[in-house]
Amino acid sequence: MTTAYWAMLAAILLPYLFTFFAKFRGDFGPKQNHNPREFLQTLQGSRQRANWAQQNSFEITPAFLAAVLVAHTIGQIAQPTLDQLAVAFVISRLVYGLCYIADLAILRSLVWFVGVAIIVALFVMSAG
Template sequence: MTVAFWCVLIAILLPFVCTGIAKFSGGQFGARQNHDPRAFLANLDGFAKRAHSAQMNSFEAFPAFAAAVIIADICHNAQQVTMDVLAVLFITSRLLYIICYLADWAMLRSLVWFVGLGLVVSLFCVSV
């Protein structure tokens, strides 16, 4: 399996890291809240709410990244090392994005988000 494909797996798991942070950062999550976790997460505030928002954005960013990696792989026009580097950079941008979200660095978070989008576009462009 290629590094780029491993990055797809990491991208699948990143939202769940954010979920754990959102649920357990405030010490409020328990068996009772697990009956309706979406309602619990919707009512969070502060750090935990930002973690939940990072989770939601991670789920939103995943399909484009996965599609870009798969398309780049099946087109056979890009060198594997190029795809791997772009995929690792995307995961790095997502980790930075999550850190910026949790730290409430809104402007830097937006910049990092655009970098991630550019990396997804780059994966498509190397497929041509």
């Protein structure tokens, strides 16, 4: 398996890191697991922002997965470049989540743009 494929798995799992922060931070278990969506809506501060980072991560991940699959299928991008872009995307999403939790809004938006630019680059570079 290529590094880009492993990055796909990392991108799929990354939102759960933010979920963990939102639900378990400072606790030994979830505050409310019978109605988790309702519970998550009651959070405030960094825990609320972690939930929002989780939601955004779930929203953008399908586009990244599609971009990597298209790039692999078409084969126009050299494998090392594809791997580097995929890893850069995962790193950008981790930094994005950390910025969201820390309430660094401007930096978060810039990092979000980097992630989207990587997805666009994968498609455009694949077009040849």
